[in-house]
Ligand SMILES: Nc1ncnc2c1ncn2[C@@H]1O[C@H](COP(=O)(O)OP(=O)(O)O)[C@@H](O)[C@H]1O
């Protein structure tokens with residue numbers, strides 16, 4: 001159990017900056033996910049925290065003490081990688097015992113004959129055997145202890161790797177995409193197991209992944225990392241509801257948030273593709289903006305209406321209780337595509353290719369500036385007609401009824 005503090009951590013490989021000043025504070029017992037696309041520097045960060053890689057600037061602190069420059073062994077961290085890194089010639093039991101053998105016995109004591117000579121060695125070996133049994137039962141691999149890694153499935157190997165990580169009761173777990181090699185079903189069940197285990201042991205964990213589902217389902221908090229920077233830290237809910245950057249917005253949520261080009265003009269936000277006024281936003285400077293809307297905040301209507309966005313449904317995906325409807329917004333030449341998420345029972349009458357219309361829930365819109373930074377501004381619908389919207393009279397939407405109209 002340990003409290004981890006990462007302060008302004010920087011790392012370059014040659015001229016290429018890989019970490020550009022990472023700040024992260026992880027509470028004792030917390031499970032934090034570092035979520036980011038491949039190549040953004042996640043593994044490098046993890047390796048630095050583990051002591052496997054040197055950094056250029058900044059500090060790593062464990063329980064308040066700077067550990068920069070300390071060897072991995074003395075940091076008391078356990079790392080689980082995507083590749084299991086088990087020794088193929090050793091049995092599962094031997095693989096599990098190895099970290100303890102290396103820690104608790106010196107070179108001479110590890111020799112097979114040593115146990116005859118020393119009472120201490122006997123005792124330590126007995127303790128190691130017990131620890132192996134305990135760790136194996138925690139991840140339910142007792143039956144596999146005599147097998148070699150080659151005789152195990154991917155999921156079983158990953159459990160062995162987990163058991164080997166937890167056998168030392170480390171202060172900190174570092175997990176680098178540990179589920180990538182597993183098939184989808186196994187991944188889902190192993191997700192839950194890892195969290196269960198981590199909570200039971202109370203060990204602080206940093207879990208690196210590019211998979212938003214893993215981050216969202218497993219972590220207490222998520223740090224979104226893009227291009228060597230952490231752009232937002234928060235619970236999955238916080239990031240989903242209030243992304244502070246359009247890149248974070250796009251990284252959390254399936255299907256992705258729809259992001260449209262728009263303009264702000266006299267406190268009114270217009271959709272660029274159609275000129276439709278979609279919300280009042282007092283205090284936003286005139287100019288280009290990006291309008292974000294989650295798929296569940298798009299309402300579709302069967303007919304084309306003056307007070308809604310002209311839309312053509314292009315494709316639909318039935319998913320059981322809900323359905324995703326792909327739509328093209330605006331005239332053909334300037335049309336942009338989007339995805340709406342609707343209750344499955346309202347899409348029966350939906351006609352692919354026939355004109356329809358859409359509304360974006362004004363209160364649920366996310367506004368970003370041109371660079372993608374969130375604009376903190378209350379967004380309102382209006383009951384009164386809006387002024388000229390890009391040359392055409394348009395009305396803002398009334399948020400009040402916000403009906404999921406049958407299409
Ligand atoms: N030892 C290294 N030498 C040179 N470049 C490296 C080294 N390790 C990683 N990189 C580069 O640093 C960047 C980040 O890598 P990495 O931390 O592995 O990203 P991630 O784990 O997020 O996919 C990548 O562009 C990668 O090519």
Ligand SMILES: [Mg+2]
Pocket residue numbers: 039042043044176
């Ligand atoms: Mg990696």
